[in-house]
Amino acid sequence: MISAKINGITVSVPEGTTILDAAKKVNVKIPTLCKHPDLPATASCGICIVKVKGSNKMLRACCTPIEQNMEIITHDAEIVDVRRTVIELILSKHPNECLTCGRNGNCELQTLAADFGIRRDAFPNCVPDLKSDISTGTIVLDPRKCISCGRCVTVCQDVQNVWALSFLERGFDTRISPAGDINLGESPCVRCGQCSAHCPTGAIVENCEAPVVWQALQDPEKYCVVQIAPAVRVAIGEAFGFEPGANLTGKIYAALRRMGFNAIFDTNFGADLTIVEEATEFVTRFTTAPDKLPLITSCCPSWVDFMEKFHSDMKDIFSTCKSPQAMVGALTKTYYAQKKRLDPKKMFLVSIMPCTAKKYEIRRSKDMFASGVQDIDISLTTRELARMIKQAGIDFVNLPDEEPDYILGEYTGAGTIFGVTGGVMEAALRTAYDYVTGGKLSHVEFENVRGFSGVKEGTVQVGPHTVKVAVAHGLKNVEYVLNKVKEAKMTGKELPYHFIEVMACPGGCVGGGGQPYGVTDELRAARAEGLYDEDSRCVIRYSHENPHIKQLYSEFLGTPNGEKSHHLLHTHYIARPEYQR
């Protein structure tokens, strides 16, 4: 342990702790724009400078390890003055467009400028002449608003291993862009939106499609339907002052009904359905087609995009199941439309997702038009819904809970845990166990697939069979798992796994790129806990026991993996180029 003094307060921390983290321990807040708790320090912004007794240099707290007996001053008149100058210099290169910016009211640079009482342009404004890029349709990259902190580039390269974003040029001309100034839509970008979730300013935000939804809600010809994803319910509260992880499902249903939606469905129902289809697919492959193992989950659109671009040799072992969002989409405009005698062409389906890539998924292939029209019309992020609720003048905090609509709204505990890494695996194993053994588990929780380690491996005894599973989240962690599979396949050795779950975003959907800003592991854990808690309180915790799922099969679909299921609920994969030019 290292003992030192920060502003005269004694602090004791493990060796290697930075001054920034040590200061947090004694409730001293050193401001920073570039350091994010998820990422290593890049020391690029220069706001976290501090003084150390005995040195005439100012040191950056984010990347300087604290040393024994150091005496650190984090705030004095000179330090505050230097920090103000740094902010003024950053502002001189930043557009004055706060009022029309996607991060207005929720921007780290804006907050810092407000805290420092910046009241004038200290330096002539020289915003670079760079164009906005909306080519992915999911996120908007406005490089003029970039402060070169490097968070997005680090996330894209080192956390997600996608390498769509890079720093081009240097010095004043430094800009974030794909290689060779092409559009993001032509780059390997998988639209996970982790760049937008980590950006301190409005340089990368979600492509806001709320106006299209308002327009549909006003159209008397349109029958508007909405579905909400698992991870949305435990995160949206953060935008309204709730504790992270608070489960607000009932309030969300109520708010959506007030906004004017004719029917409120739950993607958790789709999750249950996915499990029935995917567990059936798994059991079939496990017992009759071991060459098509390991089965790899396909609910995450960024992961699907990543596989199609970087690992298309794996496309034949991918689960053909559509994501829960897409399943609810196809059923709303077929099954539900027939039940309610509605014209699918006049239906408008909105999905609320923790994700930016879902905006891409709804158009990714012709399979997304299974009902004859585009199954899902618009996909909004949690952030967009929070803003819409505020626009609608709904007192969300005090809103009484309501129920979803019949029949695509009922869900089980297995459906709700889809929103967290390991959840899909756990839910699928519960059902697969029943399918194989015909019996119930004495303990439905699979602890070895829970938690936030990048790769979780384990074995599960399913009757006489030992099933080997792996769960990876954060796309960089996928390489380890896939390499093991590729090696085994190449050398003809025993497969390392039978079943693999992958979620692109660290933590799974609770940490999705469309979730409220400021995500850290602490926040991810709180959101995950909200979902596990709901699961533990559910009476039914097996997807296939959802009574409405049973009704859906008997009335409409027939059997899992049957012909109708294949037409509506399954999809195909193709190899896609990393670069389109």
Next chain:
Amino acid sequence: MCSTSTTTSPEISTLVEKWRGKKGSLIMVLHELQNHYGYVPRDVSLQLSQQLDIPLARIYEVITFYNYFKLDPPGKYTIAICLGTACYLKGAPDLVDEVKNLLDIGEGQTSKDGLFHLDVVRCLGCCGLAPVLSVNGQIYGKVKRSEVMGILSKYKKED
């Protein structure tokens, strides 16, 4: 990592083999390519990315970081204008403006007809003649803005 399929030219394979596994191989290979083509063409970078298993984004980060590497083919004539202290004070920024206007190009770019490339440099070694510009090494001293068009048209005629 890179799965984009492009046919690989044998020269690139040879180059890559020469430097594979050595420290700083990317920069060394880029140097050889820059010298060979006069710039680093995109399809060459794509092949390099595959062969060295280095993401294209990293290759472009390196190319754009160093002035030495170019992304566009060089013009037939390279115009270098000095913006060092003496030239700057004697009005070199006006010369840069004039060339940009006349050829409709920016710094480091090549005109559409492929004839001229504009580079801004720090010193051409003859400060006494400031402001100085050179065309393919031919020095022009004490250049006035009004003389730029005459200098350029001389090369246009030669072409």
